[in-house]
Amino acid sequence: MKSLFDLSFNRYIAPTVAKIVYILAMVIIALGYLIFVISSFRANAFLGVVVLLILGPLVGLLYLVFIRIGLESLLASIKTAQNTAELVRLAGGSLPPEGSATSSAYGQGPSQPYAGYPASPPAP
Numbered sequence: 001m002k003s004l005f006d007l008s009f010n011r012y013i014a015p016t017v018a019k020i021v022y023i024l025a026m027v028i029i030a031l032g033y034l035i036f037v038i039s040s041f042r043a044n045a046f047l048g049v050v051v052l053l054i055l056g057p058l059v060g061l062l063y064l065v066f067i068r069i070g071l072e073s074l075l076a077s078i079k080t081a082q083n084t085a086e087l088v089r090l091a092g093g094s095l096p097p098e099g100s101a102t103s104s105a106y107g108q109g110p111s112q113p114y115a116g117y118p119a120s121p122p123a124p
Contacts, residue, residue, distance in 0.1 A: 012078045025067045033060045
């Protein structure tokens with residue numbers, strides 16, 4: 001509960017809420033499946049059997065897979081952010097040194113080319 005009021009956003013609540021969201025999604029998909037089956041049986045018995053055995057489970061499974069993939073990608077990006085913050089903390093929290101390959105990304109000037117390669121190809 002304390003993470004909800006963290007205005008600096010140093011703590012992520014998604015990893016703790018993801019299980020609840022996934023369980024709620026499974027319950028909602030199951031209820032939608034039941035409603036879909038009941039309404040299709042009311043329309044036609046053959047359609048009801050097709051929805052009960054083929055269409056309903058297939059649609060429910062696809063929705064569950066998409067929700068799972070979305071939650072996993074959210075959690076993976078959060079884990080990447082946490083690991084990156086830990087690496088920066090272990091490195092001392094400073095920007096890359098001047099002349100490194102990534103220093104131009106931080107606005108510290110152009111990066112130096114690799115010393116083992118000539119700047120241009122030799123003339124024939």
